[in-house]
Every structure is written in structure tokens, then in C-alpha cells.
Amino acid sequence: MDTQSFRQTLAQFATGVTVVISGTGDLIHGMTVNSFTSVSLVPPLILFCAENRADTFQAILAVRRFTVSILSDQQEELSRRFALIGPQHELFQQTPCQSGIAAIPYLSESLAYLDCAVYDIVAAGDHHIVVGQVDQLALLKSGRPLLYYQSDYYRPVSLPPD
Numbered sequence: 602m603d604t605q606s607f608r609q610t611l612a613q614f615a616t617g618v619t620v621v622i623s624g625t626g627d628l629i630h631g632m633t634v635n636s637f638t639s640v641s642l643v644p645p646l647i648l649f650c651a652e653n654r655a656d657t658f659q660a661i662l663a664v665r666r667f668t669v670s671i672l673s674d675q676q677e678e679l680s681r682r683f684a685l686i687g688p689q690h691e692l693f694q695q696t697p698c699q700s701g702i703a704a705i706p707y708l709s710e711s712l713a714y715l716d717c718a719v720y721d722i723v724a725a726g727d728h729h730i731v732v733g734q735v736d737q738l739a740l741l742k743s744g745r746p747l748l749y750y751q752s753d754y755y756r757p758v759s760l761p762p763d
């Protein structure tokens with residue numbers, strides 16, 4: 602099995618899109634994440650997979666907390682920008698955010714957000730599996746989710762608007 606067929610096969614799986622944010626002040630970092638999923642109801646756990654070198658993962662290791670914003674189909678541009686490597690000060694200044702627990706921001710125009718404490722971190726190849734315990738959450742806006750499929754963005758036209 603080569604890397605390309607591995608990628609191509611996994612690209613058949615459609616997902617939603619989230620932005621995971623951690624850190625505060627000068628150490629703040631956010632990244633686009635589609636490996637997000639639910640894990641447990643009691644206690645309430647979610648997970649996502651973080652590339653070992655991602656700045657956001659380093660921030661999570663430092664502060665042991667993070668937020669997850671679930672993107673709407675109006676937020677494709679934000680998804681693209683949070684997937685870029687580099688300084689993010691301007692991006693956070695230009696994007697409507699609110700502070701969650703421990704002053705870690707979330708994207709206030711998203712469909713929903715979750716505020717999590719690190720429950721467990723498991724090394725897995727070039728990524729780590731980050732399991733978060735959800736301390737707070739909110740539905741923020743009604744709308745349709747942003748979808749990611751075969752390395753591209755889609756809007757679910759057949760879904761009702763809310």
C-alpha cells in the first residue's frame with residue numbers, strides 16, 4: 602500500500618470541519634481539523650488527531666485545554682485560513698471570537714462550540730490522539746455544516762437550513 606492510495610481511500614469518507622484553538626495571549630493557535638468525533642456520553646468525551654508538529658498541539662500540551670468550533674457552510678474561508686502555517690495574530694483580530702473557559706477563544710459565528718480539558722493524549726505515528734472532556738458547550742447559530750470530501754469543500758444543499 603502506497604501513501605497515495607491510503608490518502609485516496611480515506612478521502613472517500615466525508616466529514617464536517619472544525620477549528621481547534623488553544624493557548625491565550627501571544628501563545629494562541631488555531632487549526633482546521635476534520636478528525637473530530639464523539640467518544641463517550643458519560644463522561645462526555647470527544648477526540649481529534651493532531652499532527653505532532655502543529656503549533657496548536659504544542660499549545661494544548663502547555664495549557665491542557667482547547668476549544669472546538671464546528672464550522673457552518675459560511676465559514677469555508679476561515680477553514681482555509683486556519684489550515685495555513687504561520688503567525689495568526691491578524692487572523693484572530695479579524696475573526697469574531699468569544700472567550701471560553703480559561704480565556705481560550707472560540708469562533709462565535711460557528712454552528713456550535715465545545716470547551717474541553719485534556720482527558721488523555723495518545724501517541725499515534727506522526728499524530729497524537731487528543732481526547733477532551735467537555736466542560737461547556739453551546740449551540741451558537743442555526744445553519745448548515747461545512748463538509749469536506751475528496752480534499753474539497755462542499756455545502757449540503759439537500760439538508761434543511763436548520
Ligand SMILES: Cc1cc2nc3c(=O)[nH]c(=O)nc-3n(C[C@H](O)[C@H](O)[C@H](O)COP(=O)(O)O)c2cc1C
Nearest residue numbers: 632633634635636650651652655656657684685686
Ligand atoms: C479540511 C482540513 C482538515 C484538517 N484536519 C486536520 C486534523 O484533523 N489534524 C491535523 O493535525 N491537521 C489537520 N489539518 C491540517 C492543519 O489545519 C494544518 O496543518 C495547520 O497548519 C496546523 O496549524 P498550526 O501549526 O498553527 O497548529 C486539516 C486541514 C484541512 C484543510
